[in-house]
Amino acid sequence: MSEPRRLLDGEASEFERTLLGAAREDGPSPGARARLAASLGVAAGVAGVAATAGTASAAVKTASAGAAAVAGGAVAGGAASGGAALGSALVLKWLAIGIAGGALAVGGAAAVGRGSSPSPAASTDASRAVVAHEAPRLVEARGASTGTPPSAVEAPENIPPSAVEAPAPSSSTAPAAPPSARAPVASAAAEPSPLAEETALLDRARAALAAHDGPGALAALAEHDRRFASGALGPEALVVRVEALVASGRRVEAERAGERFLASHPSSPHARRIRSLLGRQAEDAPAGGAVEPAPAP
Amino acid sequence: MRSSVPALEDLASPRLVAVAGGEAGERESSPDVPLAPVRDPARLRAMLEAHYDLVWRSLRRFGVRAGDVDDAAQQVFLVAARKLDAVEPGAERSFLVGTAMRVASDARRAASRRREVQDDEPLRERRDSSPGPEELADRRRARALLDEVLDAMPLDLRAVFVLFELEELPTAEIAALVGVPVGTAASRLRRAREEFHRIAARMRARAGHAGGAS
Numbered sequence: 001m002s003e004p005r006r007l008l009d010g011e012a013s014e015f016e017r018t019l020l021g022a023a024r025e026d027g028p029s030p031g032a033r034a035r036l037a038a039s040l041g042v043a044a045g046v047a048g049v050a051a052t053a054g055t056a057s058a059a060v061k062t063a064s065a066g067a068a069a070v071a072g073g074a075v076a077g078g079a080a081s082g083g084a085a086l087g088s089a090l091v092l093k094w095l096a097i098g099i100a101g102g103a104l105a106v107g108g109a110a111a112v113g114r115g116s117s118p119s120p121a122a123s124t125d126a127s128r129a130v131v132a133h134e135a136p137r138l139v140e141a142r143g144a145s146t147g148t149p150p151s152a153v154e155a156p157e158n159i160p161p162s163a164v165e166a167p168a169p170s171s172s173t174a175p176a177a178p179p180s181a182r183a184p185v186a187s188a189a190a191e192p193s194p195l196a197e198e199t200a201l202l203d204r205a206r207a208a209l210a211a212h213d214g215p216g217a218l219a220a221l222a223e224h225d226r227r228f229a230s231g232a233l234g235p236e237a238l239v240v241r242v243e244a245l246v247a248s249g250r251r252v253e254a255e256r257a258g259e260r261f262l263a264s265h266p267s268s269p270h271a272r273r274i275r276s277l278l279g280r281q282a283e284d285a286p287a288g289g290a291v292e293p294a295p296a297p
Numbered sequence: 298m299r300s301s302v303p304a305l306e307d308l309a310s311p312r313l314v315a316v317a318g319g320e321a322g323e324r325e326s327s328p329d330v331p332l333a334p335v336r337d338p339a340r341l342r343a344m345l346e347a348h349y350d351l352v353w354r355s356l357r358r359f360g361v362r363a364g365d366v367d368d369a370a371q372q373v374f375l376v377a378a379r380k381l382d383a384v385e386p387g388a389e390r391s392f393l394v395g396t397a398m399r400v401a402s403d404a405r406r407a408a409s410r411r412r413e414v415q416d417d418e419p420l421r422e423r424r425d426s427s428p429g430p431e432e433l434a435d436r437r438r439a440r441a442l443l444d445e446v447l448d449a450m451p452l453d454l455r456a457v458f459v460l461f462e463l464e465e466l467p468t469a470e471i472a473a474l475v476g477v478p479v480g481t482a483a484s485r486l487r488r489a490r491e492e493f494h495r496i497a498a499r500m501r502a503r504a505g506h507a508g509g510a511s
Contacts, residue, residue, distance in 0.1 A: 003467060003468060004461075004483070019446060022443050023443055033349040
């Protein structure tokens, strides 16, 4: 069977184009994916960078107590890697905020939430106990808590940008951990993976963009390109760059960057977004009139 | 490929219903299921990197409310984490989108049970802060209209329409992940387009009468 043409490439009316085109601009908030990766426990490197020093060190204790799997598993249904605990602690902390003040004491987040530094033994015991009780219900509780103020559960801007730039935690809290549990955490903390750093840079660019800070976004992207010339997230960076250029009124540069990408990756999932940033916006959505119905045909 | 998509009964399981609706969650506490380590975290991470946005947008366009999409996306990847071994290499996207369809279906049911009205527009707009405020408002309105059109479609048509027209998946893949023959998918797409044209025309007429698009 031959593939039908897409409406947007063919017969859609102007009004329909506006409707369909609007969907293409939709997407998750910046950092949502990184948060999910952390909560799934598959963002080992990212977590190493993203965790605040306090959270990370607390999480190291958690990991050393063997509670990493609990913390990761509570949200993720998996993930026993040591690095997972870092991200999970961070995410669980937010979740806990949205659920109940008392539930704050989840995994490594407990120590941070209370601003105290209990002895490792005490903290691990507490973590373990609370995690055992609270963690399995987290997912369920989160589902139930979608009615709570979005700020509690969703608020990504409150944390990632500053958290991402937090210095890697000192490894001085790690020694108590058995080597098997400690190794991944320690290495993630001392030496964040390139992907993690790259992700952090992109998150910074997106956050700047979201704050209408085009130059800030472009600066982060320039740093990205300098340090990760052939990084894994090149296409993503380019999408953000095109968006930032468009937002800064640097249309020509936006088109040049976008066209170059489209030429080499015409069917990439990112190509559509770039087209929409460049082409659709210019042709189909005259400024200020995106939804005005066209004259009847 | 089809076999890797979770069967409906998986999604009707108390676990997912609990996640979606906040009910009957006790089974979620069963320690062994959520604690199983992901055997191949690198693969799950790669799936997340490659398809998170697609999953998110699909959920949204399948009718999950903006404020619930992050949670729904989490569910999709939780299912993926649990069933990673059953996902054939190369079929990751189909698996995720197929799962998203079912999660969306559950979430919609749960949402209609909950019926707490929440203003989800601010959340949905977060991504679009680069354009000026007027354009932004227009876009938001356009998206609200699109959702209205999609809401008027039955889910089987809606899914095919969204995946083909908005996510630009090939019809063969859509057919596989929906679990129907390609011919059926094609005819659903035809019907979905008719619906789309019809509803959009009606909407536009209405907007015309009102002197604006809203």
